[in-house]
Amino acid sequence: xxxxxxxxxxxxxxxxxxxxxxxxxxxxxxxxxxxxxxxxxxxxxxxxxxxxxxxxxxxxxxxxxxxxxxxxxxxxxxxxxxxxxxxxxxxxxxxxxxxxxxxxxxxxxxxxxxxxxxxx
Amino acid sequence: xxxxxxxxxxxxxxxxxxxxxxxxxxxxxxxxxxxxxxxxxxxxxxxxxxxxxxxxxxxxxxxxxxxxxxxxxxxxxxxxxxxxxxxxxxxxxxxxxxxxxxxxxxx
Numbered sequence: 736x737x738x739x740x741x742x743x744x745x746x747x748x749x750x751x752x753x754x755x756x757x758x759x760x761x762x763x764x765x766x767x768x769x770x771x772x773x774x775x776x777x778x779x780x781x782x783x784x785x786x787x788x789x790x791x792x793x794x795x796x797x798x799x800x801x802x803x804x805x806x807x808x809x810x811x812x813x814x815x816x817x818x819x820x821x822x823x824x825x826x827x828x829x830x831x832x833x834x835x836x837x838x839x840x841x842x843x844x845x846x847x848x849x850x851x852x853x854x855x
Numbered sequence: 856x857x858x859x860x861x862x863x864x865x866x867x868x869x870x871x872x873x874x875x876x877x878x879x880x881x882x883x884x885x886x887x888x889x890x891x892x893x894x895x896x897x898x899x900x901x902x903x904x905x906x907x908x909x910x911x912x913x914x915x916x917x918x919x920x921x922x923x924x925x926x927x928x929x930x931x932x933x934x935x936x937x938x939x940x941x942x943x944x945x946x947x948x949x950x951x952x953x954x955x956x957x958x959x960x961x962x
Binding site for chain 1 (some may be wrong): 886887888889891893897898899900901904905910942944946947949950951952953954955956
């Protein structure tokens with residue numbers, strides 16, 4: 736079964752750091768472009784990042800640029816979101832989404848998400 | 856950035872009804888439009904990609920249309936499991952952007 740599983744969420748203080756992980760199974764993550772998307776409590780979906788399977792291209796939303804970074808470990812079939820200098824407004828469920836192969840970018844496989852709460 | 860405007864924000868409907876949700880992009884995105892369904896406490900699920908292509912496993916009562924700036928998601932003969940939130944998302948350029956969502960509620 737093709738799936739992704741996120742982990743690493745939790746409670747973090749403002750200004751702190753957290754690293755989220757996304758592990759793929761049933762497919763080779765390095766063969767796919769991948770996204771991070773988040774959803775604040777009671778709010779809509781916000782795209783955060785896109786990375787190519789090769790790791791050569793990375794796009795980040797302005798809201799996290801300079802604070803969050805994305806990396807991959809293809810040997811572990813994993814994608815990571817390093818969150819630094821977190822703010823209260825970063826509180827959300829964070830989803831990893833596999834980019835569907837094709838002419839435009841959308842997400843055909845989503846994990847269940849991992850919850851990040853930023854609070855003192 | 857491309858802004859995605861969804862309407863209505865909510866709709867009350869009955870089982871068996873036909874429901875139409877629209878999404879407008881602030882500039883042309885050709886056919887680079889996806890629709891997702893999200894149920895409470897769950898991750899979004901892809902319904903439609905490239906404006907009108909049904910994702911595998913999605914019931915045929917769902918359909919999408921449109922190109923350029925105006926798009927439509929239609930649900931024919933609404934079923935109990937279709938009461939959920941629906942989001943559009945443009946995939947034509949970065950940053951990828953989502954509409955604010957449409958809640959389909961039971962009348």
